[in-house]
Amino acid sequence: MAPSTNKLNVGILGATGTVGQRFILLLAEHPNFTIHTLGASSSSTGKTYKEAVLGRWKQSRAVPAHVADQEMKECVAKNFAQCDVVFSGLDSGPASTVEPEFRSANLRVFSNARNYRMDPLCPLVVPLVNTSHLDLIPHQRASLSPQLNQGFIVCNANCSTTGIMPPLKALMDAFGPLDKVLVSTLQAISGAGYPGLSAFDVHDNVVPYIGSEEEKIESESKKILGSINGPKTAFDEAQCTISAACNRVPVLDGHMECVSLSFQRRPPPSVEDVKRALHDFRCEAQELGCHSAPAQAITVHEEVDRPQPRLDRDHQNGSGVNVGRVRPCPVLDIKFVVLSNNVMIGAATSSVMNAEVALAKGYLS
Numbered sequence: 001m002a003p004s005t006n007k008l009n010v011g012i013l014g015a016t017g018t019v020g021q022r023f024i025l026l027l028a029e030h031p032n033f034t035i036h037t038l039g040a041s042s043s044s045t046g047k048t049y050k051e052a053v054l055g056r057w058k059q060s061r062a063v064p065a066h067v068a069d070q071e072m073k074e075c076v077a078k079n080f081a082q083c084d085v086v087f088s089g090l091d092s093g094p095a096s097t098v099e100p101e102f103r104s105a106n107l108r109v110f111s112n113a114r115n116y117r118m119d120p121l122c123p124l125v126v127p128l129v130n131t132s133h134l135d136l137i138p139h140q141r142a143s144l145s146p147q148l149n150q151g152f153i154v155c156n157a158n159c160s161t162t163g164i165m166p167p168l169k170a171l172m173d174a175f176g177p178l179d180k181v182l183v184s185t186l187q188a189i190s191g192a193g194y195p196g197l198s199a200f201d202v203h204d205n206v207v208p209y210i211g212s213e214e215e216k217i218e219s220e221s222k223k224i225l226g227s228i229n230g231p232k233t234a235f236d237e238a239q240c241t242i243s244a245a246c247n248r249v250p251v252l253d254g255h256m257e258c259v260s261l262s263f264q265r266r267p268p269p270s271v272e273d274v275k276r277a278l279h280d281f282r283c284e285a286q287e288l289g290c291h292s293a294p295a296q297a298i299t300v301h302e303e304v305d306r307p308q309p310r311l312d313r314d315h316q317n318g319s320g321v322n323v324g325r326v327r328p329c330p331v332l333d334i335k336f337v338v339l340s341n342n343v344m345i346g347a348a349t350s351s352v353m354n355a356e357v358a359l360a361k362g363y364l365s
Ligand SMILES: NC(=O)C1=CN([C@@H]2O[C@H](COP(=O)(O)OP(=O)(O)OC[C@H]3O[C@@H](n4cnc5c(N)ncnc54)[C@H](OP(=O)(O)O)[C@@H]3O)[C@@H](O)[C@H]2O)C=CC1
Pocket: 013, 014, 015, 016, 017, 018, 019, 020, 039, 040, 041, 042, 043, 044, 045, 075, 088, 089, 090, 091, 092, 094, 095, 112, 113, 114, 157, 158, 159, 190, 191, 192, 193, 194, 342, 343, 346, 347
């Protein structure tokens, strides 16, 4: 996508949070978007951004100078009326009312929150996988109000769901429908937001429970891997069976996921065929030349002990996913490990890339 001199104004809801801080850094020098309005809770309203994040800015880069003195606004639509696009890093509590209020005010919302992911009117988009689902936007508008000619909500997925989608999609495209998928996650602390779990709970420990996470992976995956119907008014879910087991581990950023799967087609592909399909997988965001798209959607690691969170989570600025240890599975067909950066492609980068694709497809005009 060619850098534009007419950048779109963007707002960020939840701008002070774990995901919000990534939005700030991703959008501070973006060729298509310029940060215009920042919002968070009432405890931040009226402060400058740097005052609002004092003691809570957890990035190695400093707060961008042109953002530091911006005044924090209450998250109501009238404060964001000048924004062409709104990125939401809101907690699910406020997201349930704020995001539809913004849509009703004809604002375009790209949300990280879980609330509307399974809404039949809302595209649930992993930008490396199913940007074709953005084509449901006109139906969302038409279904809600004749006055809704610009607004919409587009969601990105749960961070653990997001990580496994590119490899599953690559294998479905190459070898036909999947039959069964088992996934066990090792999820980073930052997935729980800031301050997240206490050190007492997570240090020297593994917690084998993350509320609702397994259910979200199992349901969201089928919507993302499904297709939209001919008239672009509904989703047909993918038919495979998915079982997830989720664990919190003492890693700061980067979700690791151990996947075993089987194909419907017999005989199944070889390990070498699987590696080639993963490596060759390309997505629409790449074809459109979107600014945030990784050069390589799936990086296949050959070293026996990679990928690892500390070493590989920042590869390509966390915009792609990493796969390693591709090998035969004696129970199902194939097994491998996936590493994705939960706060980048698992959250903020997905929203930004979704907006870049929406811009290229004309949904932001
Ligand atoms: N962390 C991750 O890896 C991922 C997170 N998500 C989702 O993204 C969203 C944000 O998560 P995360 O950044 O981790 O959460 P944080 O807890 O770190 O940040 C929450 C943000 O929401 C703001 N906020 C809280 N209450 C209100 C309110 N009543 N009105 C307006 N703003 C409010 C906070 O503002 P203030 O600072 O003023 O309190 C803060 O900016 C959540 O919905 C989460 O489920 C999705 C994928 C991955």
